[in-house]
Amino acid sequence: MTLLVLLSISIVVATAVYLSLSRDLFRVVIGLTMLGAAINLVVFAAGRFASLTPPLLASAEDAQAAAVANPLVQALVLTAIVISFALLCFALVLGARLRAEAGNDDMRQMHAAEPVAWDTVKPPELED
Amino acid sequence: MLVLSPLLVPLFTAVVTVLLQRHQRAQQGFSIAGAAALLLCALWLMQEVSSGGRIQVALGNWPLPFAIEFVADRLSALMVVITAVLGLGVLVYQTSIAEPAGESALLHPLLHGLLAAAGGAVLTADLFNLYVWFELMLITVLGLLVVQDGFRHLDAAFKYFALNLLGTLLFLAAVAMLYGTTGQLNFSGLADAVEHPELKAVIPVYVAMLISAFLLKAAAFPLFFWLPASYHTLPAPVLALIGGLITKVGVYVLLRLMGEVFVDQPAMFYEALGWIAVATMISGVLGAAYHWDLRRILAFHIVSQIGYLLLAIALATPASGSAGVFFMVHNILAKAALFLIAGIMWRTAGHYDLRRIGGLYPARPLLAVLFLIAGFSLVGIPPSSGFWGKFLLVQESFVQGRYAWGGLALAVGVLTLYSMVKIWLEGFWKPHPQGAALTATTPRLTPAYAVVLVLALLLLVTGLYPEPLIQYTQAATAMLWQRSAP
Numbered sequence: 236m237t238l239l240v241l242l243s244i245s246i247v248v249a250t251a252v253y254l255s256l257s258r259d260l261f262r263v264v265i266g267l268t269m270l271g272a273a274i275n276l277v278v279f280a281a282g283r284f285a286s287l288t289p290p291l292l293a294s295a296e297d298a299q300a301a302a303v304a305n306p307l308v309q310a311l312v313l314t315a316i317v318i319s320f321a322l323l324c325f326a327l328v329l330g331a332r333l334r335a336e337a338g339n340d341d342m343r344q345m346h347a348a349e350p351v352a353w354d355t356v357k358p359p360e361l362e363d
Numbered sequence: 364m365l366v367l368s369p370l371l372v373p374l375f376t377a378v379v380t381v382l383l384q385r386h387q388r389a390q391q392g393f394s395i396a397g398a399a400a401l402l403l404c405a406l407w408l409m410q411e412v413s414s415g416g417r418i419q420v421a422l423g424n425w426p427l428p429f430a431i432e433f434v435a436d437r438l439s440a441l442m443v444v445i446t447a448v449l450g451l452g453v454l455v456y457q458t459s460i461a462e463p464a465g466e467s468a469l470l471h472p473l474l475h476g477l478l479a480a481a482g483g484a485v486l487t488a489d490l491f492n493l494y495v496w497f498e499l500m501l502i503t504v505l506g507l508l509v510v511q512d513g514f515r516h517l518d519a520a521f522k523y524f525a526l527n528l529l530g531t532l533l534f535l536a537a538v539a540m541l542y543g544t545t546g547q548l549n550f551s552g553l554a555d556a557v558e559h560p561e562l563k564a565v566i567p568v569y570v571a572m573l574i575s576a577f578l579l580k581a582a583a584f585p586l587f588f589w590l591p592a593s594y595h596t597l598p599a600p601v602l603a604l605i606g607g608l609i610t611k612v613g614v615y616v617l618l619r620l621m622g623e624v625f626v627d628q629p630a631m632f633y634e635a636l637g638w639i640a641v642a643t644m645i646s647g648v649l650g651a652a653y654h655w656d657l658r659r660i661l662a663f664h665i666v667s668q669i670g671y672l673l674l675a676i677a678l679a680t681p682a683s684g685s686a687g688v689f690f691m692v693h694n695i696l697a698k699a700a701l702f703l704i705a706g707i708m709w710r711t712a713g714h715y716d717l718r719r720i721g722g723l724y725p726a727r728p729l730l731a732v733l734f735l736i737a738g739f740s741l742v743g744i745p746p747s748s749g750f751w752g753k754f755l756l757v758q759e760s761f762v763q764g765r766y767a768w769g770g771l772a773l774a775v776g777v778l779t780l781y782s783m784v785k786i787w788l789e790g791f792w793k794p795h796p797q798g799a800a801l802t803a804t805t806p807r808l809t810p811a812y813a814v815v816l817v818l819a820l821l822l823l824v825t826g827l828y829p830e831p832l833i834q835y836t837q838a839a840t841a842m843l844w845q846r847s848a849p
Contacts (some may be wrong), residue, residue, distance in 0.1 A: 259660075270529075282543070283543075348518040
């Protein structure tokens with residue numbers, strides 16, 4: 236089980252890194268989101284896969300006796316999922332707007348904020 | 364409750380300002396009132412912790428390693444006060460038309476969200492909670508970037524988003540692995556757990572991940588590219604708040620984690636941090652030397668000054684921590700003052716590019732004096748506040764035998780002077796390239812001038828009478844790097 240999770244996390248991370256390094260705007264967004272998903276799996280894995288027993292215990296002594304699943308990581312991963320989903324929505328809208336403004340989705344063409352400095356002495360002037 | 368006030372007050376203000384979106388006057392008024400209330404709470408908190416020591420709150424009444432804990436001590440109270448001063452200053456500045464920032468109805472809620480996130484990140488004593496505050500900070504800054512709504516703002520927002528998200532994810536991964544290994548998220552719980560001899564081998568790996576994540580957040584060499592790519596698209600008041608605050612919160616968290624939680628780390632980490640600090644100083648100041656746009660010059664100087672703060676962490680003693688915190692207070696004020704002055708210069712002379720403006724010294728002598736105070740503070744000319752910050756830092760590095768670090772820090776000061784002299788000569792001294800193109804009357808700049816005047820006075824007082832602040836920071840950082848001491 237641990238090996239399987241390890242393998243899937245590494246595949247997702249590799250895919251995510253490949254996509255994030257792309258010049259295509261949407262691939263970058265998807266890549267970063269997949270990286271977030273991989274990290275969520277890491278958070279989930281931090282709680283061990285040893286037991287499937289739910290942590291419903293009558294007293295504190297039972298916790299020592301029975302090896303139960305760790306509920307805290309599930310709370311943590313839920314928080315992380317909510318945040319990364321919100322960021323994904325934001326990034327998709329941002330990407331769509333950027334693409335509409337720029338006319339293409341090539342990241343190397345986007346120099347609106349930082350004009351390319353062709354001259355080694357005189358930096359380009361910015362708007363306004 | 365008082366400990367939580369730096370979160371609750373801005374969150375409440377943010378909610379109310381959202382409800383008041385349709386009524387701009389009322390929104391602005393309430394927003395300033397909220398910031399003033401935050402400042403009062405912060406000062407009260409500072410008063411309480413200076414007389415009574417640290418205050419802690421464990422939420423939900425859980426026993427301590429399990430509850431989400433918020434701790435106010437001298438260090439975090441100082442950061443909260445500085446945040447509140449900056450927040451109030453920026454909001455007052457915003458009322459003048461120095462640069463109306465487009466005045467989107469979402470501006471005030473986002474600014475207060477940012478203040479709440481900074482307050483939370485400073486006060487929390489729980490690693491996962493810290494992650495949440497950093498995400499809130501990321502989201503509010505992205506919001507502030509995109510409410511400007513132009514191609515370059517969107518472009519800047521995307522670059523900011525991509526690189527900062529990478530840092531946050533790295534941070535989250537480190538948190539997960541630390542939790543998986545130690546079973547702790549609470550700072551003091553973690554500090555006890557990582558001293559277990561069996562964990563000596565693995566903990567530094569996770570700590571290295573944490574350090575990398577915060578170096579990215581703090582804009583350290585070679586991870587600072589998101590900062591000069593995005594900051595300069597913001598309007599001056601927002602830029603002053605973000606540029607003054609965000610990266611410093613990253614450094615503050617790094618200081619707290621390294622000094623209080625992961626105390627006993629390999630010496631290699633500190634060696635690396637020191638050289639990263641020096642590289643950050645040099646690359647930032649050289650980037651600034653190339654540029655002619657006021658905002659870009661100052662944005663690169665943020666990077667350069669982060670180097671000094673990282674040097675304080677690399678030296679890793681209570682004395683260096685104290686010097687670092689003193690430098691941080693001075694730097695937040697000086698940086699914000701310079702950005703706000705840049706806003707007034709833009710309004711008065713018509714452009715941010717130094718090649719297009721000039722003649723401000725005869726036209727606006729008061730502005731020139733204010734610029735000199737803030738600029739000299741940034742450089743560290745005695746008797747300014749920057750002098751004491753740099754003096755304490757360089758002294759500590761010489762005491763520790765780190766002559767290269769201290770010497771390079773001094774050399775970078777000279778290059779900082781070059782940038783400030785460039786702004787002075789081009790913006791203030793030379794005549795305006797288009798003759799008398801200065802705006803003859805600049806109405807309603809009074810609040811802007813008032814805010815800059817207050818910041819400059821704070822800088823002057825800190826410079827001329829640094830003893831109370833030095834004593835405070837020494838008391839605040841006395842507990843750093845003490846755990847491993849025999």
